[in-house]
Amino acid sequence: MPNTTASPKAVKVGQEFYRDVTGEMREIAASMGLPDIYTKRLEKPQKTLSLHLPVMMDNGEIALFDAWRVQHNLFRGPSKGGIRFHPDITLEKTIAHAALMTWKCAVVNIPFGGAKGGVCCEPKKMSASELERLTRRYAWEISPIIGPEKDIPAPEVGTNETTMAQIMDGYSTFAGYSVSNVVSGKPLSLGGSVGRLGAVGRGLVHILKESARDHEIYLYSSTAAIQGFGVVGMSTAQYLSETGCTIVAVSDSLGGIYKEDGLNIEAVIEYKKKNGRLEGFPGSEKITNEELIALPVDFLIPAALEYTINNKNADSIKASIIAEAANAGISPQANKILDSRGIIVLPDILVNAGGIVVSYFEWVQDKQQFFWGDLEVEERFQGIMISTYRILDEMMRAEKISMRTAALKLAIGRVAEAMRFRGLCP
Numbered sequence: 001m002p003n004t005t006a007s008p009k010a011v012k013v014g015q016e017f018y019r020d021v022t023g024e025m026r027e028i029a030a031s032m033g034l035p036d037i038y039t040k041r042l043e044k045p046q047k048t049l050s051l052h053l054p055v056m057m058d059n060g061e062i063a064l065f066d067a068w069r070v071q072h073n074l075f076r077g078p079s080k081g082g083i084r085f086h087p088d089i090t091l092e093k094t095i096a097h098a099a100l101m102t103w104k105c106a107v108v109n110i111p112f113g114g115a116k117g118g119v120c121c122e123p124k125k126m127s128a129s130e131l132e133r134l135t136r137r138y139a140w141e142i143s144p145i146i147g148p149e150k151d152i153p154a155p156e157v158g159t160n161e162t163t164m165a166q167i168m169d170g171y172s173t174f175a176g177y178s179v180s181n182v183v184s185g186k187p188l189s190l191g192g193s194v195g196r197l198g199a200v201g202r203g204l205v206h207i208l209k210e211s212a213r214d215h216e217i218y219l220y221s222s223t224a225a226i227q228g229f230g231v232v233g234m235s236t237a238q239y240l241s242e243t244g245c246t247i248v249a250v251s252d253s254l255g256g257i258y259k260e261d262g263l264n265i266e267a268v269i270e271y272k273k274k275n276g277r278l279e280g281f282p283g284s285e286k287i288t289n290e291e292l293i294a295l296p297v298d299f300l301i302p303a304a305l306e307y308t309i310n311n312k313n314a315d316s317i318k319a320s321i322i323a324e325a326a327n328a329g330i331s332p333q334a335n336k337i338l339d340s341r342g343i344i345v346l347p348d349i350l351v352n353a354g355g356i357v358v359s360y361f362e363w364v365q366d367k368q369q370f371f372w373g374d375l376e377v378e379e380r381f382q383g384i385m386i387s388t389y390r391i392l393d394e395m396m397r398a399e400k401i402s403m404r405t406a407a408l409k410l411a412i413g414r415v416a417e418a419m420r421f422r423g424l425c426p
Helices: 010-030 036-043 092-108 130-142 162-174 199-214 231-242 265-275 288-291 330-340 354-368 372-399 403-422
Strands: 047-056 062-071 079-086 113-120 151-155 221-229 244-251 254-259 285-287 299-302 322-325 344-346
Touching: 010 036, 010 092, 010 403, 036 403, 047 092, 047 130, 062 130, 062 151, 079 092, 079 130, 079 162, 079 354, 092 113, 092 354, 092 403, 113 130, 113 151, 130 162, 151 162, 151 354, 199 231, 199 299, 199 322, 199 344, 199 354, 199 372, 221 231, 221 288, 231 244, 231 265, 231 285, 231 299, 231 354, 244 265, 244 288, 254 288, 330 344, 344 403, 354 372, 372 403
Parallel strands: 079 113, 079 151, 221 244, 221 299, 299 322, 322 344
Antiparallel strands: 047 062, 062 113, 244 254, 254 285
């Protein structure tokens, strides 16, 4: 039978992650002087749906999968957040990621709250037909609480545009008509937006360019290492290499590759897609994830799962700038170590917000049934990403705080303001 319930270790990690995220929020809220009632309300999600999904497997057996949809905050608009298919997903981890989505939407001033969904499964070990049945069952079960004006799912780890198309179809069947803006990250043929594919990597590179310029690092003579080579890692590598930056190392869950004078990123991507791994790429040396993190590069980009940079390896980092592509790629303890060492950290709720920005564009276009071209999407996209960076950079310098602290203060302040104006009902 497939893995349908997270291990005790994953449950413990999820609980610690939730405590870290809420603890960080409490610390920032206290520094801002927010009334205690705001902190208490932001500690817990507004709505949580816990599910056990019965799914027929290819061998005829029925498996029961643990699953959730969490809506952390709805004060600034409908909630928005990805759906993760992963064997280590838990309720606490889903709540924590939903809270991070609240801050991410607020920091770039998108009128959404945060949400997150998760199904405990191993998608790489499931057939396409099993994944479709699981997705459609999940879509049917969450249909009462999602919707274009309530909660808009998106792809995340283990899911993709096909998953979104199937959720859209399931919801539309439930509604009785086609509802394109119930999800984002859809195929273009179903109302997706140009610019959505690779938006996280593209947004990260826009921010990295600004930070590099501020710190007098010239991209054409710079070096980078990318830990994690999934959708985000690949797109980041592509866009960053186009700036002239030399990418000397990349890694996936099976290990990494290193080449001192730089990797041919297009060839690496082709090799990874063909072989399912990076190891063995011609002309490269084998490198572990821990070795990659400690490389003396200008830019280090963690683009895998949570806490790959933590208190055990933060002291070994030699990069000048870290761009946190993964959600919570750096633990709170590691953030403090890096800050004390003078290493610049561009936080996840800013640098990987590109996906939510273009998802918002997709939602708007679907509502209007009027779609924008590449240039219009990119112009609006760059405007939001760069202006947000400038706001945070000014806060950071004026208050002598880290950019992560600045981002959280801005985000929490915007959410608290919405809560204050809306008050209580009834």
